[in-house]
Amino acid sequence: MQRPYDIIVWGASGFTGRLCAQYLQQQYGQGNLRWAIAGRNPEKLDSVKPVPEVEVLEADSFDKESLTELVKQTKVILTTVGPYARYGSLLVEVCAEQGTHYCDLTGETYWLRRMIDAHQETAQDSGAILVPMSGFDSIPSDLGCFVVQNNFIEAHGKPADEVKFRTLKAKGGFSGGTIDSMMAMMEAAKEDRSILKILSDPYALNSRRDGLDGPDSNTPFYDEDFQSWVGPFVMAPVNTRVVRRSNELLGYRYGHDFRYHEGMLTQAGPLGAVGAGAIAAGMGTFAGLAMLEPTRKLLQRVLPKPGEGPSEDMIENGFFEVELMAKHSDLPGAKLGVKVSGKGDPGYGSTSKMLAETAACLAQDEPSVGGGFWTSASALGDKLVERLSSNADVSFEPVSY
Numbered sequence: 001m002q003r004p005y006d007i008i009v010w011g012a013s014g015f016t017g018r019l020c021a022q023y024l025q026q027q028y029g030q031g032n033l034r035w036a037i038a039g040r041n042p043e044k045l046d047s048v049k050p051v052p053e054v055e056v057l058e059a060d061s062f063d064k065e066s067l068t069e070l071v072k073q074t075k076v077i078l079t080t081v082g083p084y085a086r087y088g089s090l091l092v093e094v095c096a097e098q099g100t101h102y103c104d105l106t107g108e109t110y111w112l113r114r115m116i117d118a119h120q121e122t123a124q125d126s127g128a129i130l131v132p133m134s135g136f137d138s139i140p141s142d143l144g145c146f147v148v149q150n151n152f153i154e155a156h157g158k159p160a161d162e163v164k165f166r167t168l169k170a171k172g173g174f175s176g177g178t179i180d181s182m183m184a185m186m187e188a189a190k191e192d193r194s195i196l197k198i199l200s201d202p203y204a205l206n207s208r209r210d211g212l213d214g215p216d217s218n219t220p221f222y223d224e225d226f227q228s229w230v231g232p233f234v235m236a237p238v239n240t241r242v243v244r245r246s247n248e249l250l251g252y253r254y255g256h257d258f259r260y261h262e263g264m265l266t267q268a269g270p271l272g273a274v275g276a277g278a279i280a281a282g283m284g285t286f287a288g289l290a291m292l293e294p295t296r297k298l299l300q301r302v303l304p305k306p307g308e309g310p311s312e313d314m315i316e317n318g319f320f321e322v323e324l325m326a327k328h329s330d331l332p333g334a335k336l337g338v339k340v341s342g343k344g345d346p347g348y349g350s351t352s353k354m355l356a357e358t359a360a361c362l363a364q365d366e367p368s369v370g371g372g373f374w375t376s377a378s379a380l381g382d383k384l385v386e387r388l389s390s391n392a393d394v395s396f397e398p399v400s401y
Contacts, residue, residue, distance in 0.1 A: 005034045005074040006363035008057065010091065011081035012037035013044045015309040016105060016135075019352035020078060024360075025050040027391055033360060038070055039081075061087045064094060071100040078359040079104045083184035085111040092130065093119060099126035099371070101362040105135040105355055107178075107238045108185055110198040113205060116373045127371040131379050133242050134358040135351035136320070139376050140340040140394075141165055141239035141262065142246055143385055144324045146377035147396045148338040149254050152326045156334055159254045160326035163243075165262040166226055167233050170320040172345035173310030179303045186291050199237065205245040212259050213244065218284060220276030225325055225335070228265045229272035231279030236262035242375050249378035310345050318345030323399060337399030344393065353392035361387055 007024070011017040021037050028035070030053050038057040039045050045056045057073070059066040061081060071077055071094050081087045084106040095102040096119040106112060112132055123130055133142075145163050152160045189195040202216065203209040218232040233239075239262055247254040266275035289295040310318070320342050327335045342350035358376060365383045376384055388394035 003072070003074055005036050007033065007035040007076045007078055007359045008070065008074040009035065009037045010059075010070075010077055010079040011039055013039050013041060013048050014080050016348055016352055016355075017080040018048050019315070019348060020080060020356045021048070021054070022050050023352050023356045025054070027356070028360065030054070033364065036074075062090060064090055067091055067094045068098060071095050071098050074100060076101040076103065076359045076363045078355060080355070082106060082108075083181040084108050085188060086184055089115065093122075095130065096123040096128050096371075097126060099128045101128060101367075102130040102132075103134045103355060103358045103362065104132045105137075105351065106132050106181075107137045107235070108181060109204055109238055109241055110185070110188070110195045112373075113198050116205070120372055123371040123373065125371065129362060129367055129369060129371060129379055130373045131358055131362065131376055132373070133238065134355050134376055136342075136346045136354070137235045138239040138242035139354045139358075139384075139388075140320070140322055140342070141235075141324075142242050142375055142377045143381075143388070144322065144338055144340040144396065145243050145254070145260065146246065146381060147385060148324045148326045148336060151338065151398060152328075152336050153253075155336060156328065156331060158328070159258065160336070161255055161257050161328050161330075162259045162261075162326070163254075164223070164225065164325045165233075165236075165239070165260070166223070166228075166230065166323050166325070167262075167264040168321040168323055168339075170318075170346050171314075172318040172320070172347050172349075173314050178347060179300075180305075183296055183300055186287075186296060190291065190293075202240065203244055205241045206248045208248065211244060212257055213240070213261070216240070218280045220273065220280050222268075222273075223263070223265075225327070226265055226323075228268055229276040230263035230265060231276035232283055233262045233264045234283060243377075246375040246377040249374060310348055315345045315349040318349055319343055320346040320350065325399075325401070335401040337401060339397045339399050340394065341397070342392075342394045350392075350394065354388060354394065357387045357392050358384060 012021045036055040040060045059070040092115050198204050202213045223230045243260050266272040323339045325337045344350045361380050361384045
């Protein structure tokens with residue numbers, strides 16, 4: 001595509017958008033990757049652009065003509081403007097129409113389901129490759145499963161029929177934008193009960209909504225494979241759907257009997273049980289409070305507001321470590337693992353790098369798929385793994401058991 005820019009960062013004056021722009025400048029400068037920033041307030045964008053040479057473009061989330069002119073100028077739109085159900089639908093529509101590749105940070109599964117239903121055929125016709133959920137949710141899960149399954153197939157000649165994702169440790173904070181997205185989803189679910197049905201469907205993002213995995217469970221349990229108690233992982237309702245969609249888009253490379261689960265390790269013994277139970281109770285309490293309008297408004301008053309986020313020290317010194325174990329019921333003792341680690345606050349430091357490298361991969365590496373809605377594993381696979389490992393401080397290390 002002969003267009004003036006390779007990447008436009010949409011929403012660069014926001015918390016995560018600013019981090020993406022800073023990363024692109026640090027990693028690529030203004031050399032062989034042509035990029036710009038965009039939003040509805042040029043003055044605000046001017047004040048946050050990392051260097052004077054970065055060009056500033058203007059458009060409006062609710063003005064189709066201005067968005068169309070914007071996306072026609074670039075190969076890839078990188079957008080951090082959420083909640084996406086509130087601000088992102090028109091941008092997806094025009095990218096699908098104009099053949100412009102796209103990546104985002106959404107964790108709004110119900111919104112993505114509706115975008116796929118509405119714009120998949122248009123994107124297929126135009127050649128637009130759309131790769132949503134390209135941050136901490138859900139790249140470590142999606143690419144981690146992709147890598148460990150490839151290793152298992154190479155070692156055993158067939159895919160693992162079960163992969164477990166376990167959070168080992170992480171340090172980071174929440175931004176107001178993430179909280180705003182969560183609250184917006186709760187508000188929407190209360191008004192539209194069909195949203196709850198989508199959110200509870202373990203195969204909500206698949207075209208064929210069947211498989212061996214059942215509904216999500218927040219009940220703590222002891223995992224013999226990891227010799228530890230396990231509590232629920234807050235991003236599992238998003239990540240698990242993406243991994244299952246990848247399996248389908250990859251032609252069931254992981255198998256039709258593939259099962260996938262995510263959880264958060266605590267430790268063995270009574271203290272581990274107490275810790276896992278506390279995680280489950282905390283998540284349940286927060287969800288319950290967020291569903292009720294009076295307590296939701298109270299939470300919105302005391303939690304970070306849109307535009308607010310972790311400190312610079314937290315962004316720089318945060319980290320995450322997760323481990324994915326693959327095994328097969330017909331191969332007792334045959335277990336392989338991959339540890340996925342990242343430097344920087346998971347939701348913002350690491351996420352901004354992952355999203356920016358997804359955009360760079362779409363812009364510079366020859367895609368192996370046609371237009372449509374894809375996942376990081378199904379569209380970019382090994383190419384994105386290599387970029388993240390080389391550039392973004394995200395490692396994929398094999399684990400032996």
